[in-house]
Amino acid sequence: SYVLTQPPSVSVAPGETARIPCGGTNLGVKSVHWYQQKPGQAPVLVIYSDVARPSGIPERFSGSSSGNQASLTISRVEAGDEADYHCQVWDTGSGLRVFGGGTKLTVL
Amino acid sequence: QVHLVESGGGLVQAGKSLSLSCAASGFAFSRNNMHWVRRAPGKGLEWLAYISRDAIIKKYAESERGRLTISRDNSKNGLFLQMNSLMPEDTAVYYCARDGEGGSLDYWGQGTLVTVSS
Numbered sequence: 752s753y754v755l756t757q758p759p760s761v762s763v764a765p766g767e768t769a770r771i772p773c774g775g776t777n778l779g780v781k782s783v784h785w786y787q788q789k790p791g792q793a794p795v796l797v798i799y800s801d802v803a804r805p806s807g808i809p810e811r812f813s814g815s816s817s818g819n820q821a822s823l824t825i826s827r828v829e830a831g832d833e834a835d836y837h838c839q840v841w842d843t844g845s846g847l848r849v850f851g852g853g854t855k856l857t858v859l
Numbered sequence: 860q861v862h863l864v865e866s867g868g869g870l871v872q873a874g875k876s877l878s879l880s881c882a883a884s885g886f887a888f889s890r891n892n893m894h895w896v897r898r899a900p901g902k903g904l905e906w907l908a909y910i911s912r913d914a915i916i917k918k919y920a921e922s923e924r925g926r927l928t929i930s931r932d933n934s935k936n937g938l939f940l941q942m943n944s945l946m947p948e949d950t951a952v953y954y955c956a957r958d959g960e961g962g963s964l965d966y967w968g969q970g971t972l973v974t975v976s977s
Contacts, residue, residue: 752921757903784963786904793954793967794896794904800961837904841962846909846918848894848962853903 753842755851762857769825771854773838776819781840783821785814788853789834797836798823825856833858861885861966863955868971875945881938881955881968889933892958895940897951898970905951908940909958945975
């Protein structure tokens with residue numbers, strides 16, 4: 752089955768740029784989606800189809816994908832961005848959805 | 860606005876079964892594919908099951924195949940998940956979510972907590 756790999760944690764100072772990677776075999780040919788989840792809350796879709804932002808998501812959130820890696824970039828990080836971030840793909844071969852293990856973003 | 864509300868969680872003994880429900884509103888439920896996802900304590904999100912809008916296609920995570928049954932009632936805007944032979948490792952918050960563009964999950968409920976005691 753398809754596997755997505757994320758680092759357990761990423762730390763960044765306020766105002767800086769956070770980059771959260773997600774690795775998978777030939778990930779660049781799949782559509783990658785990203786979710787933000789704060790403690791006690793439901794996940795929120797922040798990036799879909801590699802680079803698209805749903806309505807209401809700040810422009811500070813952006814995505815990219817190429818080769819075996821995708822990334823979620825958060826510019827001008829704020830304290831309110833502290834959360835778990837999960838990448839996800841649709842493994843069309845099996846028809847199943849797959850999540851990465853999640854990355855905890857800490858704002859120092 | 861899209862609204863998804865899960866129910867049916869609670870404390871259950873290992874080996875027992877449990878049925879979860881998800882009430883949908885604010886969108887054309889019968890025209891949307893749906894999912895169940897869970898998050899266990901200290902772990903990431905785990906996708907569990909998918910059902911097409913007409914309930915003809917159902918998909919399950921390989922690790923859970925045989926223990927889960929996803930279903931829906933379009934006349935009542937309801938989504939369901941039947942879980943059998945529960946184990947302590949099934950302790951988690953269970954979410955229903957709507958299928959979105961490109962295979963994403965664009966709207967999520969607030970989740971229902973299932974605790975399985977040994």
